[in-house]
Amino acid sequence: MIRKLAIAICVVLPVTVFAADPLVPLERANVDVTNRAALQRGAALFVNNCMGCHSAQYMRWNRVAADIGISEEMLAQYLQVTGERPGDQMRIAMPAADAEGWFGLAPPDLSLVTRSRGTDWVYSFLLTFYVDDTQPLGVNNLTFPMTGMPHALWEMQGLQRAVFSEPADGGVPTFDRFEQVTEGSVSPDEYRRAVRDITAFLAYVGEPVRAERQSLGMLVVFFLLVFFGFAYMLKREYWKDVH
């Protein structure tokens, strides 16, 4: 029994560690969840490119509309193209069982992904897909090696090849650089911005009250400063006669 367990650990552990560890340092996402224009662009990109497979079911459509500053008419026209009601959750039509059949695993709900993985991870993940003919989907990913997700944004980014440098002593090859194979529909800078906007939207979805909390925080600090001023003046007033 113990021997079996030990063997299982030895076999499974290196595989999971290998599969989960990014091969490159994460890039900083630097998202700003108070930037409504970015959240609006991110929401549109997410609905059009990701919700074919991923839900964000802890969010309701009308809450998103209110938070990112769009009317319910715009919501219906641009985001809810398949006719959901404003109060519905951001679910998808694809049954999980079908998804498993197609991809080998169901695409996870992304409501909390920026909290489980971090914004830098999500941003880097969407930047580091590269062509790899040894993979079932023809692409691999430096941030999430051997991922089961296809490169959903390949038309936008274009396809890139990863060049690895082989150390002279025959050690593990390390990532060197990307080379563009096919042109994307947008420039590399525009692609980065699009990916940052999607990440910002997901960061907002993961913690919808964050923007609110940040502005409330400023208000509290302001209040404390003013209060300190009054308290100080009051103290001087009281102690005037003592000295």
Ligand code: HEC
């Ligand atoms: C064709 C279906 C499909 C589309 C479209 C798609 N994904 Fe995925 N995605 C998947 C699958 C399947 C996985 C699970 C991959 C795995 O675990 O190896 C996944 C995993 C992920 C993960 C990692 C989740 C985790 O914590 O493991 C993130 C983040 C993600 N997708 C973001 C996106 C974003 C953002 C978009 C839109 C730009 C998108 N996906 C579009 C199928 C899809």
